[in-house]
Structures are given as structure tokens and as C-alpha cells.
Amino acid sequence: MRYFPGCYHGRARWLAVLLACCLLYLSCYGVVLAASSAEKEKKPDPVQVAIIAPASVKKLLEKYITLPAKPFVDDIGQAAYARKIRQESIELLATEGYFTPEVAFGEEKGNSKVYELRITPGPRTRVATVSIEFQGELATDEPEHRARVEQLRAEWPLKPGKVFRSARWEDAKSALLTSVADRDYATARIVDSQAKVDPDSAQAALTITLDSGPAFRYGELQITGLSRYQPDVIQNSVPFRPGDPYRREQLLAFQAALQNSQLFNAAAVSVKPDVGQHEAVPVIVTITEAQSRHIGAGLGFSSNNGARGEINYRDYNFLGRTWNLSSLLRLEQKRQTFLARVDTLPDARRYQYSFGARIEMTDIKNLKTFNQRVDFSRMRTTAHSFWQAGINWQREEREPSGAPNTVNETLALDFWYRYHDINDPVNVRSGFVSEVRLGGGSRYALSDQDFLRSYARHQHWFPVGKRDTLYFRAEAGYTLAPSRLGIPQEYLFRAGGIQSIRGYDFLSLGVREGNAVVGGRVLATGTAEYVHWLTNDWGAAVFADAGDAADRLKKFDLALGYGVGARWRSPAGPFALDLARRHDTGTLRLHFSIAVAF
Structure with a gap:
């Protein structure tokens, strides 16, 4: 390879000149860009408009009138805006009953950068x-x-x-x-x-x-969307009869009943506004059927029973008869349950029948139980009440720690009635819920012991101020029997834990039998609680619980728990987290729950 030193240095000089020119160009272009950017960033000063008007209309004007977006170019622009703002002000004040306002717009005296919108609304119509x-x-x-x-x-x-x-x-x-x-x-x-x-x-x-037009009366139902079920599943929910006078609230109640049914994903109820059919207007029912079979699973934790896992299966068209089959397997640390139940649909009078079977094992406060139960009942549900009467047979194996094991059997009749009148079924602020239960068995009818169990509970919510709530709860129970022996735990009483006496462990109050706590024949508990809602969804509570469960009234010893808590209106229902102090020992215990207990 030949080497030409002169040519190399010539090329180097040209490259240096070219590089210097590029740098000079980029420097000048950068200055131009910076100047352009600075011009873009520089915004004109906003137009200041002072509204001079009585306080009764000033806030309205400040909220709705349109202020100038940029300074006026000349007097013509200012005059055009003055006409525009005057028309806006007159129209706005007219909506509030001021039809003769005086509106003036112009520069503030001694200050050409500030404008005044002076308004005298005049008398209110x-x-x-x-x-x-x-x-x-x-x-x-x-x-x-x-x-x-x-x-x-x-x-x-x-x-x-x-x-x-x-x-x-x-x-x-x-x-x-x-x-x-x-x-x-x-x-x-x-x-x-x-x-x-x-x-x-x-x-x-x-x-x-x-x-008004003519008075309308109901005619026959015209149902569309049914393919899996018979029309009577809809007809049994109708709150009116053909020939009854038209009431829109009845249509809405009918529609809500169908929408709340597990059989349908959607439902719409209306009448055809045809004057020619006013004496018997057709009631149009349009529904979309839901899938009849569902499988679900869930995980959770409760301060009463510990960790929980469950799986459930539902068939809303069991045996092709629109019966509701529900089954559940729930595994908790202190309780394991398997149950299956078949419910018929309510008839025209809102009555339905239910048949079920349950197997349950518990291990609570050193008492182990294994319970098998079958039952049959008749129920009726209305907008404010629930009524149930039934019969059940159950066999219970008891293993109290430090005491003899026993087996109890009973065939019992049960009655349950509940009435409620509340403002909101999820987030209650006012109203009450009351219930009464009565059940019993006899040695002459497949029971190991004669007994009659009675139970009553009342809950009441009082609204305080704009958002706060004062809550009271009271419950009492008594089982009339020669002895608690031979009676299943379901017909005896224990207390402690959530919805009972906080500060005490779940079902820790009762009768001592060996090292275990078992149910007694007497119960009385009560709660007073005040919730102050800091926002729409979050609140703080103070509470006090008192009561006891015992085998006899003479053994009744009042237990007291009190504390503070947090409340959250979650999408799944009201969530409560409580820190409670047991009065006799000073022990602190954390409780939490979700959903209203009724």
C-alpha cells in the first residue's frame, strides 16, 4: 500500500471545516427552537373578571358563566363579549325567578386589566x-x-x-x-x-x-322468553289478578320479584298503553332465563370458626320440576358441615316446602360433637316477614373433654317467625328486626328428654344526625326441661363471640362439664353500639356487650365486654373489625365479621 501524506492532511482539513459548519448549524437551529418553544410557552395573561352581585346569585354566576379565554383584541371584541355575557346572565337568572336583572360589563375604574360584571337581579318572581x-x-x-x-x-x-x-x-x-x-x-x-x-x-x-284518559284494569299475562320452565313459575309471583285496577308500584314489585329469582338473569314487566284495551290491558312479561346449574367455591376466615373453605352446587330445575337443590361442603377449623336441601317454588300464596339433610362435626371449647339431622318444613316469605313450621329428627354424639361421652336423639317440632322493617337490607341505618322461635320434643315421640325451647331476639337501629347510627340488640332464651342431659346442643344455649358478647371467645360461656363448655338452659345477652361514619363508606364504633348462658337462673353470672371498632361498607356487605376488652380479666380480643346478622 502506498502512503501519500499530503493527501491525508488535505482531507483532514476539509473534514474539520465540514464538522465546524455542522456544529454552527445545529447551534443556530437550537437557538431558533428554544426561541420558538419560549414563544409557545409564553401564554397571555388571563382576563380578570370581578363579579359584583348579591350573595344570593353570585355563586350561581361564578359557577356557570363563561369567562373570556383571552384578552380582547380591540373594543369590538370587548363589546361582543359584553353582549354575550349579558345574554348568558339574563337566561341564567331567569331560571331562578329573576326576570328583570340589570347587567353591566366594563373595565374597572382605574384598572384597564380588570373587568367588572355588575348585576342587580331585581325582584324575584x-x-x-x-x-x-x-x-x-x-x-x-x-x-x-x-x-x-x-x-x-x-x-x-x-x-x-x-x-x-x-x-x-x-x-x-x-x-x-x-x-x-x-x-x-x-x-x-x-x-x-x-x-x-x-x-x-x-x-x-x-x-x-x-x-287522565280511561282507567286501566289488568288483563292476562303475555310471557315471552320461557323455554325451560312452565308459566306457573311466573304466575305464582303475580301480586294482582285480572280485573284489578292498574297500579304501577305492583308492576315494579312483580318485576323485582322476578329479577331476584335465581331462575332469571333479567326480567321486564309493563303494560301496553292501548286505550282500546283499558278494561283488560295485557301485562307484558319479558324474561331471560338463567343457567339452571351452578358450582361455586370460596375461601374465608372468621374470628369465630377460623379459616374456611367451601364448595357448593345448585340446581334450580331439579328433576325438571323447578325445585331448588342446594348442597354445600364447608370445612372450617372448628366446624365441618355437609348439607343438601330441596326447596319448592313459592305458590300463589307465597307458601313453599323444604326438605333437607345435614351432617356436622364441631370442636369448640373442648366439646366435640357429631350431628346427623333430617328435616321437613313449610315456609312463607313476604316483603317484611318470614314464617316457618317444621319437624326434624337428629342424632348427636357428644365428647366433652374430661367427662363421659353421650348420644342424644330427638324428634322435635319447630316454629320460627321473623318480622323486619328496615331502610336497607345491606347497610341498615333505621328500623328493626324481631324474631321468635319455639321448639320441643317428648320422650313419647322418639326423644331422649322432654323439653320445650323458647328464644326471642330484637335488633333496633336508630339514625343519629346525618349519618351516624345507634344500635341495640337483645336476646333471651329458656329451655324448659327436667335436665339438660339428653337434649342436643341446638336446643341449648352458649354465648360469646360475634353477635353475642365480644371480648369472650366463641361459645365460651355456658356450663362446665369436665374441661368442656356445653350448652345450658338459660340465655340472655344484649348490645349497645354507636357508629360514627367519617365518610360514606368508613366509620368508627364504640360498643358494650353483656350477658351469660347458664343451666339455671341462679347460676347466671353477668359477663361484660366493651371496646372500639372500625366499619366499612364493602361491596359484599358491612365489614366490622372490633377490638374488645373482657371486663373481668382485662384480656383483649380481636373480632371481625361481614354481613348483617339476620
């Missing part, structure tokens, strides 16, 4: 007269129609002397129409409505004419 007229069947001269018309006029909210607002006017008309259309008159409509406002006198004259 009030209702002077109200005329509500009716057409259709409701306007006929019948005593019941006259009484209803008088009631509708008396319930009209915008009475003379009231402030006239557009929103109130629309709400009042809507409420009047709904009140008529929800009962009897499914095709009711407003044929004319006027609100004549006199700005000079600041008064409004209201007139409204409503045509």
Missing part, C-alpha cells in the same frame, strides 16, 4: 295564581274522582306566594303526571301547560291541563 284542570275519566263527577282531584291540587308544591323557578315548575308538572299515571290512568298526559310571567309585577300565573 313569585307564583300569583295556579289553575289545574283535568280531562278524561278523572274529571267525571264521581265522589272518588272529586276526592282525588282535590288531593292532587292540595299536593301541588308551587302554591301562590312561592318563589317561581323553572326547575321547580318542571318538577311539579312531572310529579303531578306521575301521581296520576301511576294509579289507574296508565296513559295520562299533560295536554297544555303555561307559566305566564309578568316582569313588571314579578308575578307568575300557572295553568296546567292534564288528560
Whole structure:
């Protein structure tokens, strides 16, 4: 290879010149970019507008009027905005009953950068007269129609002397129409409505004419969407009969009952607003059937029974008869349960039948039990009550630590009644739940002991202030029998733990038998609790529980637990985490639970 030193140095010089030019170009381009970026980042100063108006309308104006997006280019731009903001202000104030406002927009005196929007709203318009007229069947001269018309006029909210607002006017008309259309008159409509406002006198004259149309009565059901089930699964839930007068609330209750049924994914109930069929309007029921078989599994933990795992199976069309088969295998640290149950669908009077079998093993406070049970019952459920009467046979093997093992058998009759009236079935704030149970067996009918068990419980929620709740619970039970021996634990009583006496271990209060705690014949416990809700979902509680379970009233020794807790309205139900102190020993115990206990 030949070497030419002159050529090498020439090339190097040219490369150096080229590199210097590139650097100079990039430097100049960077300066241009920086200048361009600085220009983009520099924003014009915002236009400052001071609203001068009475406090009654100032917040409304501040919330809804449109402020200038950029400074005015010239006087023409300022004048155009002044016209625009004046029109906006007049329209906005009119919705609140101010129809003669004075609006002025201009520069603040001595400051060309600040503008003033000065508003004098003027007198507020009030209702002077109200005329509500009716057409259709409701306007006929019948005593019941006259009484209803008088009631509708008396319930009209915008009475003379009231402030006239557009929103109130629309709400009042809507409420009047709904009140008529929800009962009897499914095709009711407003044929004319006027609100004549006199700005000079600041008064409004209201007139409204409503045509009720004919009164509707129910006809036959027209059901679509059924393929797996027979029509009686829907007909048994109907709260009305053909020929009954139309009530929208009944349609909504009927629809809710179908939607809450496990047989359907969706349900819609309506009537066809056909005036020609008003004497027997068809009730249209459209449903979407759900899958009839379901398998589920879950994991959990309870401060009462420890860790839990379960698997369940349901068949809502058992044997093709729309019976509900439910089975459950639940494994807990202190309790293991397997059960299977078949429930019929409620009939037209809301009665249904249930047959079940259960095997359960427990190991609680040194008492081991192995229980086998079969039962048959008749039930009735309504919107506020539950009633059940049945018969069950069970065999129980007891192994108390430090005491002889025993086997108890009984054939018992059971009765259970519960009534509730609460504002919300998940997050209760007001209302009550009461229940009574009665059951017993006899030596003359396959029982090892004569006994009669009675039990009552009452829970009451009182709303305090805007969000807080005061809660009381009381329960009492007594088993009338010559002795507790020979009676299964289900018909005796123990106390302690969640929904009993916090601060004590689960079912730790009862009768000592060897080293174990077994059920006694007497029970009484109570709770007082106050929950202060810090937000809509989170709250703090203070509580006190008291009571005991014993074999005789003379052995009854009051136990007391108290403490503080946290509350959370979770998607699955109300969650409670409590730290409770046992009064006699000072022991602290943590309890937690989820869902309302009724």
C-alpha cells in the first residue's frame, strides 16, 4: 500500500471545516427552537373578571358563566363579549325567578386589566295564581274522582306566594303526571301547560291541563322468553289478578320479584298503553332465563370458626320440576358441615316446602360433637316477614373433654317467625328486626328428654344526625326441661363471640362439664353500639356487650365486654373489625365479621 501524506492532511482539513459548519448549524437551529418553544410557552395573561352581585346569585354566576379565554383584541371584541355575557346572565337568572336583572360589563375604574360584571337581579318572581284542570275519566263527577282531584291540587308544591323557578315548575308538572299515571290512568298526559310571567309585577300565573284518559284494569299475562320452565313459575309471583285496577308500584314489585329469582338473569314487566284495551290491558312479561346449574367455591376466615373453605352446587330445575337443590361442603377449623336441601317454588300464596339433610362435626371449647339431622318444613316469605313450621329428627354424639361421652336423639317440632322493617337490607341505618322461635320434643315421640325451647331476639337501629347510627340488640332464651342431659346442643344455649358478647371467645360461656363448655338452659345477652361514619363508606364504633348462658337462673353470672371498632361498607356487605376488652380479666380480643346478622 502506498502512503501519500499530503493527501491525508488535505482531507483532514476539509473534514474539520465540514464538522465546524455542522456544529454552527445545529447551534443556530437550537437557538431558533428554544426561541420558538419560549414563544409557545409564553401564554397571555388571563382576563380578570370581578363579579359584583348579591350573595344570593353570585355563586350561581361564578359557577356557570363563561369567562373570556383571552384578552380582547380591540373594543369590538370587548363589546361582543359584553353582549354575550349579558345574554348568558339574563337566561341564567331567569331560571331562578329573576326576570328583570340589570347587567353591566366594563373595565374597572382605574384598572384597564380588570373587568367588572355588575348585576342587580331585581325582584324575584313569585307564583300569583295556579289553575289545574283535568280531562278524561278523572274529571267525571264521581265522589272518588272529586276526592282525588282535590288531593292532587292540595299536593301541588308551587302554591301562590312561592318563589317561581323553572326547575321547580318542571318538577311539579312531572310529579303531578306521575301521581296520576301511576294509579289507574296508565296513559295520562299533560295536554297544555303555561307559566305566564309578568316582569313588571314579578308575578307568575300557572295553568296546567292534564288528560287522565280511561282507567286501566289488568288483563292476562303475555310471557315471552320461557323455554325451560312452565308459566306457573311466573304466575305464582303475580301480586294482582285480572280485573284489578292498574297500579304501577305492583308492576315494579312483580318485576323485582322476578329479577331476584335465581331462575332469571333479567326480567321486564309493563303494560301496553292501548286505550282500546283499558278494561283488560295485557301485562307484558319479558324474561331471560338463567343457567339452571351452578358450582361455586370460596375461601374465608372468621374470628369465630377460623379459616374456611367451601364448595357448593345448585340446581334450580331439579328433576325438571323447578325445585331448588342446594348442597354445600364447608370445612372450617372448628366446624365441618355437609348439607343438601330441596326447596319448592313459592305458590300463589307465597307458601313453599323444604326438605333437607345435614351432617356436622364441631370442636369448640373442648366439646366435640357429631350431628346427623333430617328435616321437613313449610315456609312463607313476604316483603317484611318470614314464617316457618317444621319437624326434624337428629342424632348427636357428644365428647366433652374430661367427662363421659353421650348420644342424644330427638324428634322435635319447630316454629320460627321473623318480622323486619328496615331502610336497607345491606347497610341498615333505621328500623328493626324481631324474631321468635319455639321448639320441643317428648320422650313419647322418639326423644331422649322432654323439653320445650323458647328464644326471642330484637335488633333496633336508630339514625343519629346525618349519618351516624345507634344500635341495640337483645336476646333471651329458656329451655324448659327436667335436665339438660339428653337434649342436643341446638336446643341449648352458649354465648360469646360475634353477635353475642365480644371480648369472650366463641361459645365460651355456658356450663362446665369436665374441661368442656356445653350448652345450658338459660340465655340472655344484649348490645349497645354507636357508629360514627367519617365518610360514606368508613366509620368508627364504640360498643358494650353483656350477658351469660347458664343451666339455671341462679347460676347466671353477668359477663361484660366493651371496646372500639372500625366499619366499612364493602361491596359484599358491612365489614366490622372490633377490638374488645373482657371486663373481668382485662384480656383483649380481636373480632371481625361481614354481613348483617339476620
